[in-house]
Amino acid sequence: MATTYRDIKADILARITRGALAPGALIPNELELAETYDCARATVNRAMRELAEEGVIERKRKAGTRVRLAPRREARVPIPIVRHEIEATGARYRYSLLSREETTAPDWLRDRLSLLYGARALHLTCLHFADGAPYQYEDRWISLDMLPHAADADFTATGPNEWLVAAIPFSNAEIAFGAVAADADAAAHLACTEATPLFQTERSTWWQGEAITFVRLWFRPGYRLETRY
Amino acid sequence: MATTYRDIKADILARITRGALAPGALIPNELELAETYDCARATVNRAMRELAEEGVIERKRKAGTRVRLAPRREARVPIPIVRHEIEATGARYRYSLLSREETTAPDWLRDRLSLLYGARALHLTCLHFADGAPYQYEDRWISLDMLPHAADADFTATGPNEWLVAAIPFSNAEIAFGAVAADADAAAHLACTEATPLFQTERSTWWQGEAITFVRLWFRPGYRLETRY
Numbered sequence: 001m002a003t004t005y006r007d008i009k010a011d012i013l014a015r016i017t018r019g020a021l022a023p024g025a026l027i028p029n030e031l032e033l034a035e036t037y038d039c040a041r042a043t044v045n046r047a048m049r050e051l052a053e054e055g056v057i058e059r060k061r062k063a064g065t066r067v068r069l070a071p072r073r074e075a076r077v078p079i080p081i082v083r084h085e086i087e088a089t090g091a092r093y094r095y096s097l098l099s100r101e102e103t104t105a106p107d108w109l110r111d112r113l114s115l116l117y118g119a120r121a122l123h124l125t126c127l128h129f130a131d132g133a134p135y136q137y138e139d140r141w142i143s144l145d146m147l148p149h150a151a152d153a154d155f156t157a158t159g160p161n162e163w164l165v166a167a168i169p170f171s172n173a174e175i176a177f178g179a180v181a182a183d184a185d186a187a188a189h190l191a192c193t194e195a196t197p198l199f200q201t202e203r204s205t206w207w208q209g210e211a212i213t214f215v216r217l218w219f220r221p222g223y224r225l226e227t228r229y
Numbered sequence: 230m231a232t233t234y235r236d237i238k239a240d241i242l243a244r245i246t247r248g249a250l251a252p253g254a255l256i257p258n259e260l261e262l263a264e265t266y267d268c269a270r271a272t273v274n275r276a277m278r279e280l281a282e283e284g285v286i287e288r289k290r291k292a293g294t295r296v297r298l299a300p301r302r303e304a305r306v307p308i309p310i311v312r313h314e315i316e317a318t319g320a321r322y323r324y325s326l327l328s329r330e331e332t333t334a335p336d337w338l339r340d341r342l343s344l345l346y347g348a349r350a351l352h353l354t355c356l357h358f359a360d361g362a363p364y365q366y367e368d369r370w371i372s373l374d375m376l377p378h379a380a381d382a383d384f385t386a387t388g389p390n391e392w393l394v395a396a397i398p399f400s401n402a403e404i405a406f407g408a409v410a411a412d413a414d415a416a417a418h419l420a421c422t423e424a425t426p427l428f429q430t431e432r433s434t435w436w437q438g439e440a441i442t443f444v445r446l447w448f449r450p451g452y453r454l455e456t457r458y
Contacts, residue, residue, distance in 0.1 A: 016398060068398040070397065076304070076306075077456075165252075169252045169298065175455070178428055179426040198426070199406070225406040225407070
């Protein structure tokens, strides 16, 4: 039976899978392959074209065709509004503002966000529920020097994250993910025992070179942040 | 003193910061702005051009110029080879293979990677050190049906992640981040007490539609995964 372009693709893939062709390895040119597979050059060409489109091989005019090297790997992690995250699971979202205080930024916050001495800040704590069960506990600081109108916003109905997304057109952020033991405060809000391992996110957001907000989020026990690349 | 394009930019930014212009809000056209600011239209034009380049406003031929909406937010989290991650901090990397076993894939693994009944797998456990202290504990499974030559690889000198990156040209992965309590095994390897909160990553990697590896990684206590967007 005649060799098809599918046979050639399968053979190249099998050679990579067996380790006979490693990333970076040079693949013979189309004339040589046509001889090896005893088929028309057009058949080889189609196999090579599809392997290139699928990202398995790379064709360069001068350097020849090589098995592609693994790309620089990174995962894209969505940073959704928590209401959208909860509603996407089919659960009912509920939000509760626990505390609200206008105050002077504490030293650790000034340090973290490069705020001036005496800077004013709005400190909010909130709880986000999925189907009535606590899902995320939020401890939020907003710079009132940068966003003075945050002082007039009504955070009893809408969470500060949703408000900020609607208030500021574009932002840069620094994010850290980690695992922490629930302290008494987080444990009480998330209905778990103290020292339970919790997934935590910290995020500082900047706009036009100035820090506007810092937030620390504790997720319910067992929470997993899932993504793909 | 004459109004400069910088004055106009600063005024638009201040209006956004004060909440007078929200994301999506329409900005008057250049003729109107030139009248408002009592300046040449070219001055307004330069201010608008720079605000557009900086991503603060969006100019559309028919819809007019608007304050830009917050983009869909996502963080890019690098998935480095652990040796690179450790060496990037200036620490000395050391690697140790703890165990190696060729075995039949257990039910939970077949389930997770859609492997056939009786599929063969290579099970490795390894420890990665930074300056002599345990940094990451790795529990790795490799499908020997997909990558039979993994059975011949020497994993005493090179970790399986480095070997896989060199063996397979391109891959898709599913990743989950979470917080778990250290079990006796992880605690012993990472030199911490049982129940210490640990940051954990789980990753399934696929190539050409077939699962090739599943790994569970426990990081040392206090580890934070940091990124920005």
